[in-house]
Amino acid sequence: MADNQELDLICPACGKTMKKVLIPNAGINIDICLDGCGGIFFDNRELNKFDEPHENADEILKMLEGREFQKVDESEVRKCPLCHIPMVKMGSGIGGVQIDVCNKCGAKFLDNGELLKIREGGEVDTAKTDALVNSLYQENLRSVLGENADKARSSSPRRQFFENLVNKFYDIGGDKGLAEGINKIKKH
Numbered sequence: 001m002a003d004n005q006e007l008d009l010i011c012p013a014c015g016k017t018m019k020k021v022l023i024p025n026a027g028i029n030i031d032i033c034l035d036g037c038g039g040i041f042f043d044n045r046e047l048n049k050f051d052e053p054h055e056n057a058d059e060i061l062k063m064l065e066g067r068e069f070q071k072v073d074e075s076e077v078r079k080c081p082l083c084h085i086p087m088v089k090m091g092s093g094i095g096g097v098q099i100d101v102c103n104k105c106g107a108k109f110l111d112n113g114e115l116l117k118i119r120e121g122g123e124v125d126t127a128k129t130d131a132l133v134n135s136l137y138q139e140n141l142r143s144v145l146g147e148n149a150d151k152a153r154s155s156s157p158r159r160q161f162f163e164n165l166v167n168k169f170y171d172i173g174g175d176k177g178l179a180e181g182i183n184k185i186k187k188h
């Protein structure tokens with residue numbers, strides 16, 4: 001991978017010159033748009049060194065802390081500052097973050113705040129995603145079925161799952177089984 005240490009990069013989001021920030025513990029330079037939008041540009045595999053919560057991204061995050069950054073349109077197509085070809089939007093699957101990836105050199109551009117979101121992504125976001133899917137599902141049912149939504153919802157896969165669970169409980173003895181189980185514990 002060709003090193004771009006000598007080259008000042010132009011921010012693909014706002015067009016300002018990005019600043020090189022040396023990350024000593026990783027031994028690499030990261031390009032950060034400190035005078036513009038706060039975006040971060042990672043060479044080929046650089047992002048992999050910072051995207052997990054246990055990895056140290058303090059130096060990067062410290063640079064961004066408390067600064068005001070220019071707002072940019074995150075849906076706009078960005079061009080890789082190294083290859084000058086359009087980057088592709090890719091969902092990281094975490095926290096609904098969309099990053100720009102260059103298919104040629106593998107570089108990635110993160111908008112301000114996205115690194116934090118990726119690092120924080122985990123169980124919390126899974127729960128959030130689940131809630132979102134669920135609400136969209138309900139929403140969808142309501143709009144498709146109108147007044148019959150309640151009826152339809154009672155046979156939704158989720159509902160069936162819980163109903164099966166309850167039925168299973170009663171199949172294996174229900175209240176009676178539970179009472180016996182408690183008595184057994186009490187005797188010990």
Ligand SMILES: [Zn+2]
Pocket residue numbers: 011012013014015016033036037038039
């Ligand atoms: Zn920028």
Ligand SMILES: [Zn+2]
Pocket residue numbers: 080081082083084102103104105106107
């Ligand atoms: Zn590229």
